[in-house]
Amino acid sequence: MNATDRLTELFMRFPGIGPKQAKRFVYFLLREHSQYKEQLIKALEELKFTGKQCEKCYRFYGDKNAQTPKVFCSICENETRDHSELMIVEKELDLDAIEKTGSYNGLYFILGGLVPPLTEKPSELIRIRELTSRIHGAIESGMLSEVIFALPVTDYGDTTTEYIEKIIKQIVGIDKIKLSHLARGLSSGLEIEYVDRDTFKSALERRN
Numbered sequence: 001m002n003a004t005d006r007l008t009e010l011f012m013r014f015p016g017i018g019p020k021q022a023k024r025f026v027y028f029l030l031r032e033h034s035q036y037k038e039q040l041i042k043a044l045e046e047l048k049f050t051g052k053q054c055e056k057c058y059r060f061y062g063d064k065n066a067q068t069p070k071v072f073c074s075i076c077e078n079e080t081r082d083h084s085e086l087m088i089v090e091k092e093l094d095l096d097a098i099e100k101t102g103s104y105n106g107l108y109f110i111l112g113g114l115v116p117p118l119t120e121k122p123s124e125l126i127r128i129r130e131l132t133s134r135i136h137g138a139i140e141s142g143m144l145s146e147v148i149f150a151l152p153v154t155d156y157g158d159t160t161t162e163y164i165e166k167i168i169k170q171i172v173g174i175d176k177i178k179l180s181h182l183a184r185g186l187s188s189g190l191e192i193e194y195v196d197r198d199t200f201k202s203a204l205e206r207r208n
């Protein structure tokens with residue numbers, strides 16, 4: 001296999017990228033100056049060594065210049081954040097979007113997916129074991145008082161919320177923790193990833 005075909009195959013593993021678009025990327029790179037390609041290679045090299053995943057929230061974070069490698073990301077390690085609130089999001093882009101609004105000061109947990117309705121083995125699709133052990137540990141140490149669901153307002157989001165709530169109630173006990181949900185905005189099908197500051201802020205304030 002030549003470099004062009006190999007690269008096409010690698011691009012096809014990107015989310016949402018089909019063979020045609022993968023090829024388009026390759027042709028773009030072939031046309032680009034070598035300086036751009038050098039930058040890309042360097043950035044990929046760096047990513048290989050700095051892309052660490054936080055063991056608490058599962059967010060990726062850079063650790064390139066740290067003297068001693070950190071186990072947790074800057075959000076989880078931040079003492080000024082409210083450790084009594086844990087917000088559950090589907091993916092990193094959602095966390096980034098919420099951080100950008102500057103309206104939330106608690107901690108996060110990234111599920112890594114959603115549960116489609118009528119799924120037989122939902123536990124294989126999201127980080128449910130990691131989530132329950134995180135919640136369990138945080139309650140034991142008296143840190144956590146509220147779990148906030150910030151999942152998309154879709155069938156998938158609702159199924160996921162119901163499934164997690166059931167598991168939390170079974171494992172942790174309903175009386176030990178408050179479960180709340182972002183208030184539903186005017187438009188259903190809202191993607192957290194694209195939420196604006198005012199919509200998010202109001203949904204957070206009116207959570208129920």
Ligand SMILES: [Zn+2]
Nearest residue numbers: 054057073076
């Ligand atoms: Zn973290």
